[in-house]
Amino acid sequence: MESVATAIERLGGIADSAPVARLAEAFAGAGRQLALVGGPVRDAFLGRPVNDLDFTTDARPDEILDLVTPISDAQWDVGREFGTIAARIGGTTVEITTYRADSYDGASRKPVVEFGDSLEGDLVRRDFTVNAMALSLPDRRLVDPWGGFEHLMSRTITTPGPPEVSFGDDPLRMLRAARFSSQLGFTVAPETVAAMTELAPRIEIVSVERVSEELSKLLLTDDPAPGIRLLVDTGLAQLVLPEVPALRLERDEHAHHKDVYEHSLTVLSQAIDLEKSRGHSPSLVLRLAALLHDIGKPATRRIEAGGVVTFHHHDVVGAKLAAKRLKALRMPNDTIAAVSRLVELHLRFFGYTDGAWTDSAVRRYVRDAGDLLEWLHILTRADVTTRNVRKADRLSFAYDDLEERIAAIAEAEGLAAVRPELDGQRIMQVLGLSPGPEVGAAYKFLLDLRLDEGPLGEDEAERRLLEWWRSRS
Structure with missing residues (x-):
């Protein structure tokens, strides 16, 4: 020593x-x-x-x-x-x-x-x-x-004096214990864990802003999983982030599904590894999305014939739950919107392996992700936790192919900013309209056309717009 x-x-x-x-x-x-x-x-x-x-x-x-x-x-x-x-x-x-x-x-x-x-x-x-x-x-x-x-x-976290006194004085220290366990890679002493468990309800006297700040600091450590496990095991997570312990779904001996809680922690760890390997600084948005991407599963869990467990639409439900929780934590609005959107989109890719996507589908994938495309790439790749090597390789190769297609189309068409050839002002001139819902509908028509067929040129866009307008009349 x-x-x-x-x-x-x-x-x-x-x-x-x-x-x-x-x-x-x-x-x-x-x-x-x-x-x-x-x-x-x-x-x-x-x-x-x-x-x-x-x-x-x-x-x-x-x-x-x-x-x-x-x-x-x-x-x-x-x-x-x-x-x-x-x-x-x-x-x-x-x-x-x-x-x-x-x-x-x-x-x-x-x-x-x-x-x-x-x-x-x-x-x-x-x-x-x-x-x-x-x-x-x-x-x-x-x-x-x-x-x-x-x-x-000895790599141990404990308090000066009795932990019951320390945590009773300042309950935020319980969240800090979890954060330091991840930040330093230390183990929290058993008597300290026991005090955290006993005094967990005291966390309710701490302001939401301070709780949110500590959770964010925990997630931005190199390895948040130990701290998250500690929050779940002590009951603190049930009070500050209840959607995470809710992922520990009851196991039915006749029903078959992976452990959603363990899967989510693995996705978080894999997302962090990819974040580093792709040269990014720690992203709270990505890490929140990785941890929360499956929180819609408890509400959508159904046991079908033969014991197969399904979670239909858990992406949409999860996006709403994520937004609700992050609002309760008073996270910034742009963080809430970004995390919710990533949760909503995290399953989109898995249809790619069912059949070749058209260029239109690829454009829509990019359009829907917007500025979050890189985080969606990482989240989707991290979401593969199967132990079946052949299946994992197949999904990895498929996503490699999708990223290559995105890059190729972006180079050919300027896909980073997909917009119709005609803006709102030009649409009003061509159709003789004043500002109103019809202009929005026309813009959406041209955008869908652009996504489906790629660049058209202004003349062709005008011709197709007028044709569409006459057919509506």
């Missing part, structure tokens, strides 16, 4: 940097304590990039501001009432917070802010032991009263 001394050496580069050295010197000169705390210490010990520099001190906010002003390029309040002052020193942004000794009333996760007088007292109020370590400056002494380093080495 790595020694504490060796681990502290990793923090030397941060402590030796000019901005941190100047900060430490200023506080020491004023007789004040200063320590690098929390995430930066944890990440440095793990060899992960350190992006944020958070410090804690016994100085009060006004004194912090007085101490950093002479050595910084800019200063601003992050939350003076919470004891936090930020500054930019030599191009490096730092946040310094007065020791806290908060108390909670039990009815809200918002603490009664109280400033503390000791570093150890500040550390006990932090969420997990691996985040409750500090490097005292300038003496570079590790302050670790709760065994965070040992838990870091």
